[in-house]
Amino acid sequence: MSPSPQTNVLVALPAPMEAAVTRILAARDTFRILPSSSGPGRLSQGQEPAVVVLSGDVESELLHAWEASCPGVRFVFVSTDPEAVQTLAEMAGLEEWSWSVLRPEADPIEIRQAVRTAAGAQRALKDATNARNAVDSAVKERIADLESANRELSGARDAAETASRIKSEFLANMSHEIRTPMYGVLGMTDLLQETGLSEVQRDYVTSVRKSGSMLLNILNDILDFSKIEAGKMELDPVPFGLRESVGDLLRMLGLRADERGVELLSTVDPGVPDSLVGDSLRLRQVLTNLVTNGVKFTEKGEVELTVKSDPAPAGSDAAWIRFSVRDTGIGIPEEKKPSIFGAFNQADASTTRRYGGTGLGLTISRSLVEMMGGRIWFESEPGKGSTFHFVLPFNRHGTAAAVPADVTALSGMEVLVIDDNATNRRILGDMVRQWSMLPTLAESGPDGLAALRVSSEASRRFDVILLDCNMPEMDGFAVAAAIRNDPAMAGSTIMMLTPRIARRTPVEAGSSASPPT
Ligand code: ADP
Secondary structure (H helix, E strand, O other), X not given: OOOOOOEEEEEEOOHHHHHHHHHHHHOOOOEEEEOOOOOOOOOOOOOOOOEEEEEOOOOHHHHHHHHHHOOOOEEEEEOOOHHHHHHHHHXXXXXXXXXXXXXXXXXXXXXXXXXXXXXXXXXHHHHHHHHHHXXXXXXXXXXXXXXXXXXXXXXXXXXXXXXXXXXXXXXXXXXXXXXXXXXHHHHHHHHHHOOOOOHHHHHHHHHHHHHHHHHHHHHHHHHHHHHHHOOOOOOOOEEEEHHHHHHHHHHHHXXXXXXXXXXXXXXXXXXXXXXXXXXXXXXXXXXXXXXXXXXHOOOOEEEEEXXXXXXXXXXXXXXXXXXXXXXXXXXXOHHHHHHOOOOOOOOOHHHHHHHOOOOOHHHHXXXXXXXXXXXXXXXXXXXXXXXXXXXXXXXXXXXXXXXXXXXXXXXXXXXXXXXXXXXXXXHHHHHHHHOOOEEEEEOOHXXXXXXHHHHHHOOOOOOEEEEEOOOOOOOHHHXXXXXXXXXXXXXXXXXXXXXXXXXXXXXXXXXXXXOOO
């Protein structure tokens, strides 16, 4: 790079050499020669040299003084001993690129070239420094802009959060206010149903009751959602019995499943502790939502709730329990999976039309599970079904370990299970086996009757017959009648499993089953 016109050069050499070099440089008007008497610190502004030409035996202090008064200055040493110059440069701590050496016998072209190169490099450094400073100040300006934009944004966010909280609080209050008269409407409708109504009037009142309770469900969802949003949802941990709680819930939901022709099944692993401390109402709410969804989104097949112990994470002495609700329903489309726990999210618009719902159930469930210290997730295959799992920690209450009933009297008894549903047969078989009973499984009424006949021909008798009430082809009542009418098969205790009991009671049957007579 060629130096710009008027590059300041200071030549400070022994007298004859200084005059010669000055003359050579002054012959080109690109160099402005500064008086050699103007040493470092004695220069007016704008007079700083870009290049200083010195002999190789100067004191290193002089070099420091030049560097301090003219940052970036280049040195051209005139010396017969390049190694001595190297030592001097190292002592003075000069950067490798900031100096060069000329021999005293160098010709004018070499001298001008050396000074021009040094000046060009100095200029390039100056330009680079200027450019960096310009970039630095642009970056600083940008950072200041961003900081101020951030301040504005966080102000706006705080305002939006406050507005949203106020809205949620308003919604929470409003849904509470609307809910109270709703209870009045529903209560009065119940009373009205008990009065002497004509058939048409009864129909109307039943419709009012149905619509009212749907509206109440929606209000409850909105109330819970807005409470969570407003940070006002609180947990109320109490001692409770897990099996009783799950059993009650399934008894209630079994009706709805039965109306839709969906089998509702459940198992609670014997090893799962029963006496727990936790918010049983909120647990029930999450289970209700998952089981109700399972039933709602299953046209045909079954919904199964399983409850198992989960390994506790290191350092936790709580009982970690995993609840899984599996269905054989429509499943969840791949693209909807990431947003399914979001508020007001439904798989697609037609879902709302076809199945109803607010799209709040899973959002509320997730918030509740997380508030209770657990986590929730799901697997789903469109067209095949979904399984929702959640794991929760509970404190143990008392020392009761698992199923409390004494079942020793059942040991060795022969049980015939007649149920068309394979999962239910498996559950019932596993359950009675846990009590040391000996199950035979039959998948239909005629199959069961055949098993009874074989057993009677061998002069044996089943102690208990667990008989599913709802079966295609030959229902439980027909099978029971056939058994009763055949003296060869009679004599066993028949326990009829209705949807309201059987679909809930693999859990409960243990406590409600009495030993056969
Ligand atoms: P809602 O059922 O009131 O619409 P949820 O939050 O409980 O609201 O569920 C959100 C959406 O997730 C449902 O609308 C449905 O599209 C999908 N979904 C939830 N559970 C299931 C399930 N078991 N099978 C298929 N889809 C489901």
